[in-house]
């Protein structure tokens with residue numbers, strides 16, 4: 001069983017619903033999923049290490065736990081309040097994060113010049129810490145009157161092979 005850490009940045013709750021819809025999709029596909037609505041780097045790192053050990057014991061080959069980050073953008077390209085402590089800890093983190101692979105899903109509104117800026121900044125920060133981005137950031141534009149609660153799980157299902165690392 002592969003394990004996934006879902007990390008959520010949401011101010012008004014919309015992105016949280018999208019993340020929960022994707023959590024359900026992953027559970028139906030037999031993934032073990034932890035969702036972090038108030039993400040704490042230490043907890044996520046501990047979960048990641050434990051899951052990697054379990055995978056290694058089960059399959060006799062190292063499997064990596066994937067982080068999937070869902071974040072909206074607020075203010076003028078700012079992070080949602082709930083994910084700011086995680087970003088601060090990550091910025092100050094001296095730990096080797098090269099075992100971490102991630103997918104970044106940004107939800108925003110292209111009427112803002114800073115479209116999905118929080119997701120883009122966080123992606124760059126993770127890469128600067130040695131993490132591997134499994135594919136280019138996926139964005140959803142709320143100005144197009146879409147329903148990311150449906151579209152994100154569909155996108156994840158189509159791209160599920162990205163998690164087989």
Ligand SMILES: Cc1cc2nc3c(=O)[nH]c(=O)nc-3n(C[C@H](O)[C@H](O)[C@H](O)COP(=O)(O)O)c2cc1C
Pocket residue numbers: 009010011012013014015016072073074075076077078080107108109110112114115116117142
């Ligand atoms: C005050 C405010 C500022 C926003 N600033 C941005 C922004 O800079 N860039 C962007 O792409 N979207 C921006 N948005 C759009 C939100 O990211 C979008 O509505 C998103 O769906 C909100 O998700 P949430 O409910 O999880 O917080 C802003 C929305 C509000 C209300």
